[in-house]
Amino acid sequence: MDIxxxxxxxxxxxxxVIQSAEIYGGAKSLYDFGHLGFLxxxxxxxxxxxxxxxxxxxxxxxxxSILLPFPVFKASxxxxxxxxxxxxxxxxxxxxxxxxVEKELGELKCPSCGSKNISDPRLFNLMFRTTLGPVDQLEExxxxxxxxxxxxxxxxxxxxxxxxxxxxxxxRPETAQNIFCQFMNLxxxxxxxxxxxxxxxxxxxxxxxxxxxxxFRVAEFEQMELEFFVKSQDENFYFDYWLDKRVTWxxxxxxxxxxxxxxxxxxxxxxxYAKRCCDIEFKFPWGFDEVEGVASRSDYDLLAHARASGKxxxxxxxxxxxxxxxxxxxxxxxxxxxxxxxxxAVILDAYSEEPGVDAxxxxxxxxxxxxxxxxxPYKAAVFPLVKNEELIKLSKLIHDELKRRRLYSCVEExxxxxxxxxxxxxxxxxxxxxxxxxxxxxxxxxxxxRDSTExxxxxxxxxxxNVVSLCQMPA
Ligand SMILES: [Zn+2]
Numbered sequence: 001m002d003i004x005x006x007x008x009x010x011x012x013x014x015x016x017v018i019q020s021a022e023i024y025g026g027a028k029s030l031y032d033f034g035h036l037g038f039l040x041x042x043x044x045x046x047x048x049x050x051x052x053x054x055x056x057x058x059x060x061x062x063x064x065s066i067l068l069p070f071p072v073f074k075a076s077x078x079x080x081x082x083x084x085x086x087x088x089x090x091x092x093x094x095x096x097x098x099x100x101v102e103k104e105l106g107e108l109k110c111p112s113c114g115s116k117n118i119s120d121p122r123l124f125n126l127m128f129r130t131t132l133g134p135v136d137q138l139e140e141x142x143x144x145x146x147x148x149x150x151x152x153x154x155x156x157x158x159x160x161x162x163x164x165x166x167x168x169x170x171x172r173p174e175t176a177q178n179i180f181c182q183f184m185n186l187x188x189x190x191x192x193x194x195x196x197x198x199x200x201x202x203x204x205x206x207x208x209x210x211x212x213x214x215x216f217r218v219a220e221f222e223q224m225e226l227e228f229f230v231k232s233q234d235e236n237f238y239f240d241y242w243l244d245k246r247v248t249w250x251x252x253x254x255x256x257x258x259x260x261x262x263x264x265x266x267x268x269x270x271x272x273y274a275k276r277c278c279d280i281e282f283k284f285p286w287g288f289d290e291v292e293g294v295a296s297r298s299d300y301d302l303l304a305h306a307r308a309s310g311k312x313x314x315x316x317x318x319x320x321x322x323x324x325x326x327x328x329x330x331x332x333x334x335x336x337x338x339x340x341x342x343x344x345a346v347i348l349d350a351y352s353e354e355p356g357v358d359a360x361x362x363x364x365x366x367x368x369x370x371x372x373x374x375x376x377p378y379k380a381a382v383f384p385l386v387k388n389e390e391l392i393k394l395s396k397l398i399h400d401e402l403k404r405r406r407l408y409s410c411v412e413e414x415x416x417x418x419x420x421x422x423x424x425x426x427x428x429x430x431x432x433x434x435x436x437x438x439x440x441x442x443x444x445x446x447x448x449x450r451d452s453t454e455x456x457x458x459x460x461x462x463x464x465x466n467v468v469s470l471c472q473m474p475a
Contacts, residue, residue: 004213016037016040029217039377040347044346052199058190063200070165073173087118096111131168135167141164173206174225175202179198183305194231203223221339228242246280250291253375254349261288295333352367353367369426370428377427377428380402381432385435385436391439398463401464434447435460
């Protein structure tokens with residue numbers, strides 16, 4: 001079994017991540033996060049949030065709406081350009097991307113049935129579309145078709161598509177557009193002195209036909225995006241600044257630096273408005289692949305919305321030459337991190353199989369999630385050695401102290417100590433604290449380290465202090 005399969009089955013077994021609607025066969029490319037998966041994801045999110053809130057730069061946050069109307073994506077270019085070319089197999093009726101299948105002597109072949117009877121490619125938009133308000137789109141469509149029945153099928157389709165698009169709302173395919181659209185409203189309440197950033201964590205949606213690789217490419221995902229506004233002459237400096245900051249951030253959530261690399265876009269890969277772009281890539285089981293993009297987007301986005309809305313987009317900067325203040329349109333550096341991908345990278349990087357022994361002393365593989373302690377869902381698990389009232393009482397006292405110190409932890413009293421260790425190794429709990437009969441005499445406990453399996457004996461209060469300090473979120 002390859003590592004992706006192993007991690008996927010661990011995620012399901014321990015309730016980290018489960019395919020959505022699994023009882024109905026599962027929805028392709030949709031996943032639900034269970035308790036432990038949610039906690040890991042929230043810890044990554046919190047680390048990103050804190051890295052910006054407590055940084056040296058002025059960063060403000062926004063939590064924008066997921067649904068946005070047509071004009072936003074017309075202006076941003078998503079209506080016209082955010083498309084995949086798709087073809088239909090005329091035999092078995094499946095739809096696929098012609099650039100993703102093998103060709104036979106230059107001819108397209110259906111990946112499902114092998115037929116060469118394939119339609120011409122058509123462009124399909126990757127955005128999910130819906131309506132706002134009590135609109136019955138089927139009724140609208142039928143009325144339109146009946147009224148235009150004298151036209152050709154192609155004409156009706158074209159006109160109808162245009163009409164539907166204009167009255168639709170879309171699930172945003174990236175979080176950035178809320179920030180650009182609201183730029184003038186948001187900056188009213190900020191000290192508008194360049195440079196400053198507007199950041200957002202939120203869901204985005206893409207109707208991808210190619211769905212694969214567990215959480216890597218999913219229809220619904222979370223992003224953590226920063227739009228950092230600068231004077232145009234400072235663009236290069238802040239591009240390097242943010243690329244460096246973001247790589248440093250990644251190195252704090254990933255154990256092995258060799259699992260990370262930077263890939264700079266070549267000139268012909270860049271969007272026409274982009275000046276520079278680098279991907280931060282993680283070494284997935286299928287090779288290095290993107291987890292974050294850092295892009296220099298010039299003044300493209302703000303000007304696009306200024307043009308389309310007829311509104312003025314600017315910040316005021318003092319000018320020595322002219323005296324007083326001048327309006328300038330800031331440029332933007334965008335570090336855009338995929339939170340769902342970050343979660344996948346973190347658990348793949350942490351997943352480890354090591355030689356170990358089971359409860360009976362037999363050799364067996366030990367599966368360990370070597371999560372950074374601050375990312376682990378439980379920071380500690382407290383085990384009463386056996387089910388004994390006094391041992392359970394002291395265990396709960398330790399648990400209460402961990403809670404009081406705001407460290408998420410649990411008391412685990414069922415099963416053998418070996419099985420309890422195995423479970424907490426698999427879900428990444430960095431420390432297991434065992435309470436035995438000696439503990440009742442001198443308040444000492446055994447603390448086991450997840451990664452080394454080394455055990456130390458100390459006073460339970462010292463154990464709590466150590467867990468608290470070792471699980472701190474790094475600065
Ligand atoms: Zn076919």
